[in-house]
Amino acid sequence: MSKEIDAVEWRSVCPMCSALDVIGDRWSLLIVRDLLIHGKRTYSDFLAFPEKISTNILASRLDLLTRLKLIERINPKGNARNNAFQLTESGKALRTVLEGLGKWAHTHLRDFHGGIAKIS
Amino acid sequence: MSKEIDAVEWRSVCPMCSALDVIGDRWSLLIVRDLLIHGKRTYSDFLAFPEKISTNILASRLDLLTRLKLIERINPKGNARNNAFQLTESGKALRTVLEGLGKWAHTHLRDFHGGIAKIS
DNA sequence: CCGCATCCGTTACGATACTG
DNA sequence: CAGTATCGTAACGGATGCGG
Numbered sequence: 001m002s003k004e005i006d007a008v009e010w011r012s013v014c015p016m017c018s019a020l021d022v023i024g025d026r027w028s029l030l031i032v033r034d035l036l037i038h039g040k041r042t043y044s045d046f047l048a049f050p051e052k053i054s055t056n057i058l059a060s061r062l063d064l065l066t067r068l069k070l071i072e073r074i075n076p077k078g079n080a081r082n083n084a085f086q087l088t089e090s091g092k093a094l095r096t097v098l099e100g101l102g103k104w105a106h107t108h109l110r111d112f113h114g115g116i117a118k119i120s
Numbered sequence: 121m122s123k124e125i126d127a128v129e130w131r132s133v134c135p136m137c138s139a140l141d142v143i144g145d146r147w148s149l150l151i152v153r154d155l156l157i158h159g160k161r162t163y164s165d166f167l168a169f170p171e172k173i174s175t176n177i178l179a180s181r182l183d184l185l186t187r188l189k190l191i192e193r194i195n196p197k198g199n200a201r202n203n204a205f206q207l208t209e210s211g212k213a214l215r216t217v218l219e220g221l222g223k224w225a226h227t228h229l230r231d232f233h234g235g236i237a238k239i240s
Numbered sequence: 241c242c243g244c245a246t247c248c249g250t251t252a253c254g255a256t257a258c259t260g
Numbered sequence: 261c262a263g264t265a266t267c268g269t270a271a272c273g274g275a276t277g278c279g280g
């Protein structure tokens with residue numbers, strides 16, 4: 001049976017809010033982060049996150065990010081096995097935002113976080 | 121009975137991930153957005169969001185953001201009534217991130233969003 | 241094995257009613 | 261006005277199954 005996942009529901013016309021409608025969750029940007037660092041990643045690469053994403057969440061995020069064209073399969077027609085994902089131009093455009101977030105956390109979350117690491 | 125809200129649970133030592141542990145949800149950054157624009161806002165100002173945040177979510181976010189020192193009450197010892205919030209330095213430091221997010225959405229989410237508006 | 245989908249218990253969210 | 265209590269719903273998270 002074909003999976004039918006609903007479209008994103010936009011809460012308002014504010015672009016910032018629309019960004020949060022899409023990537024305002026705890027996992028989507030971590031997937032983008034990994035792709036920014038490594039260029040391409042497979043399903044099992046993502047599963048090896050130190051943050052331990054579960055399989056159903058990963059699958060749904062990959063699907064959503066694909067439909068929004070932030071990521072894409074490297075070999076769209078190929079077999080799913082060992083097929084990797086990479087960022088589209090839209091996904092790559094998140095680099096400065098992600099870097100800004102990381103720097104912000106590194107500077108301003110220090111006092112609340114015992115073992116915060118260097119910026120990766 | 122006194123409200124006891126747990127601390128943030130940090131998934132990893134990655135700063136970017138820690139940022140998402142804190143503001144990786146659909147509402148926190150919208151509160152920051154409003155404070156960046158208006159300087160200070162009351163509880164009812166936030167409730168007037170076009171995105172329609174509900175009262176319990178708003179209260180819990182304001183509490184969390186306060187404990188993380190991203191926002192603070194203007195008159196900490198005063199009565200709650202008509203008491204407004206403003207950003208701390210940590211909160212203000214999110215401006216560039218927020219602006220980046222807005223620009224990104226405006227550019228890359230156009231095709232998926234019927235009525236996306238100008239950058240506010 | 242790898243890439244998911246499914247089941248299921250738990251947690252977060254969201255709408256609404258209510259209190260000081 | 262500024263929250264809190266309640267409760268139904270949706271999302272999450274872990275375990276497991278299953279096709280290729």
